[in-house]
Amino acid sequence: MKMIEALHDYKRAITVETKDQDFTVHDGFANVDNGTFVPAINPQHLGAQSFQTTHDVKFPYIAGAMANGIGSADMVIAMAKEGMLGFFGAGGLSLPNIKKNIAKIQEALSNGESYGFNLLHSPFETQLEQDTVDLYIAHGITRVSASAYLKITPHIVYYRAKGMIRQGDDIIPQNHVFAKISRSELAKAFMSPPPEKILQDLVAAGKLTREEADLAAQLPLAEDITAEADSGGHTDQRPLVTLLPTICEIRNEYMRKFDYKRPIRVGAAGGISTPQSMISAFSMGADYVVTGSVNQCCVEADTSQMAKEMLCKAESHDVKMAPAADMFEMGVKLQVLKQGTMFAMRAEKLYSVYKTYNSIEEIPDKERMILEKTIFRQPLSEVWEDTKTFFTKRDPVQIDKAAKNPHHKMALVFRSYLGRSSIWAKTGEQDRKIDYQIWCGQAMGSFNEWVKGTSLDAIDNRQVAIVAKNLLRGAVILNRINILRSQGVEVPVDAYAIPADVDICL
Known part of the structure; x- marks a missing residue:
């Protein structure tokens, strides 16, 4: 339909003439009966x-x-x-x-x-x-x-x-x-x-x-x-x-x-x-x-190709809140992808144990064995040694604090899982896919739905600037549609279909 094509050509100022549910498009400002002017809009x-x-x-x-x-x-x-x-x-x-x-x-x-x-x-x-x-x-x-x-x-x-x-x-x-x-x-x-x-x-x-x-x-x-x-x-x-x-x-x-x-x-x-x-x-x-x-x-x-593939399959409901590594002790949470990973559930388990017990030694043997087998895949004593090595380089004060405070020591050990889980996702650690921590909001699913069937459906075409340009282009087109609509013109539903395109120039 010519009117839709004209609306989508956002650099082109037009006048839409409405008569008996038919539309005639004129370039620029046209002095016609039942004419509605739509200016060109620059994404800038x-x-x-x-x-x-x-x-x-x-x-x-x-x-x-x-x-x-x-x-x-x-x-x-x-x-x-x-x-x-x-x-x-x-x-x-x-x-x-x-x-x-x-x-x-x-x-x-x-x-x-x-x-x-x-x-x-x-x-x-x-x-x-x-x-x-x-x-x-x-x-x-x-x-x-x-x-x-x-x-x-x-x-x-x-x-x-x-x-x-x-x-x-x-x-x-x-x-x-x-x-x-x-x-x-x-x-x-x-x-x-x-x-x-x-x-x-x-x-x-x-x-x-x-x-x-x-x-x-x-x-x-x-x-x-x-x-x-x-x-x-x-x-x-x-x-x-x-x-x-x-x-x-x-x-x-x-x-x-x-x-x-x-x-x-x-x-x-x-x-x-x-x-x-x-x-x-x-x-x-x-x-x-x-x-x-x-x-x-x-x-x-x-980040890894595996993580990107998981994100490209995500729907809007495939997200969940989980404890954050950097503010674990405060109970602060962040939003992550839940589809294809058990990170959120396992992180919640660690925070529950942290709130229940005052030290690693207080954790009942049965529960400790479950943590070591399913989450850490090594004894907690070994996890602590790895954690000490990490903080010796990053922040030695944390080691001194842990020596005086067993609860802080537990937090550092548990935070090591939260910290490494995001690294596993980034590096594509195949054996740890079930533990991937991938930060993700509902927006990911909305984007996937929008680009479905277009050239941006493919991961290899999703370049950050191309994504940005498509979003900006789509926004100005919708702005033009809203200008027309706000002046009483019934805009066809098809005008709202704005496909993403890898070949885009603003």
């Missing part, structure tokens, strides 16, 4: 223009960080070269590994392209968080995605404030924080200037100059706030339709409260995997969008 204009200008990108689209380097250097590079922002998934990686990937990205992006790295809140490994910030500052990483934060830490404040300067009447931050949040109180904390006491302590410690602290006190800790709804990995499973408007209202309130001159932007994450979900986010006021789960099965994702 879906979000806030300040997002593009501040971060020097073409599109209001981010490929979010996926821990353990699954959000890989290749993914970041591919996004940057197409004018989009990507964050490297540094969570769970050693500092030398992060440093190696910084070098790879900076070598590939030598023309000033924008990119970022993940900064994971580590309440039980504060030194790791501090060392990561120091590494980023030393190597000129000017954008971080602050994830899983429960409170404001000196490390994130130091990162934000370091290098701030004044140019005339403007304050120019060197470093940009993208705060991923799902709770109002954290949104307010990141939209506020850094706590005065933390700034003063950093000055006293010689980490910030007085000028840097004074300038930081006049800007929000983060100017990009990502409202993370139901997503893979760490999530509060909040629905985007209630979370995003709430965070936008808080943003409006805090812009007035602190009389900021620079805008605070609110982005949408969680569940963004189809043109419908993307245009819904922009229509609710999102300044940018962040994708996650859909990128994990892309060519550039640094």
Whole structure:
């Protein structure tokens, strides 16, 4: 049908003439009876223009960080070269590994392209968080995605404030924080200037100059706030339709409260995997969008082919919450794929044992044998020796703490399974497929349903930038359909069928 073809040609302004349930399409604005004008729409204009200008990108689209380097250097590079922002998934990686990937990205992006790295809140490994910030500052990483934060830490404040300067009447931050949040109180904390006491302590410690602290006190800790709804990995499973408007209202309130001159932007994450979900986010006021789960099965994702194949078969209901390795003791959970793996059930079992007993020695012999046989596949004493070796290199303080606290020792042992299960999935450990921990949200199933029968149904065609372009293209087409519909035109159902295509150019 010509009208549908014209609507899908989003670069073409048209007037749709309606007469007796028939449609006639005219190019541009046509002065005809019963004519409805539909403008051309540029995908670059879906979000806030300040997002593009501040971060020097073409599109209001981010490929979010996926821990353990699954959000890989290749993914970041591919996004940057197409004018989009990507964050490297540094969570769970050693500092030398992060440093190696910084070098790879900076070598590939030598023309000033924008990119970022993940900064994971580590309440039980504060030194790791501090060392990561120091590494980023030393190597000129000017954008971080602050994830899983429960409170404001000196490390994130130091990162934000370091290098701030004044140019005339403007304050120019060197470093940009993208705060991923799902709770109002954290949104307010990141939209506020850094706590005065933390700034003063950093000055006293010689980490910030007085000028840097004074300038930081006049800007929000983060100017990009990502409202993370139901997503893979760490999530509060909040629905985007209630979370995003709430965070936008808080943003409006805090812009007035602190009389900021620079805008605070609110982005949408969680569940963004189809043109419908993307245009819904922009229509609710999102300044940018962040994708996650859909990128994990892309060519550039640094995870195993086996994990990607499992993700490509997932339906929306094939997910489950399970205890998180990094905040195991606190009972924090994350969302994972449940189809084809028993990780979620086994992780829940370990947390139940942790809450029931105060030490490994207290675990009844029968229950301990089950754990050793089915989950760890080795004696817990051997698991502890492996765990000690790991923390000797990563954080020796944990070993000292475990020597004094048997319950903490148990937590470290149990966390070793949770930590290794994600590595098994990443490396494709065949013998451990049943234990794969694959972070995944319901968005994965929605994406698979959308691309079914198209060229993006095949794993080898799922390149991160191609996925992004298809989503952006679909969103602007739906925007045009909504413009027509909002003026009283009954749009044919077939117009909403927007197939994904590997050969796409925006």
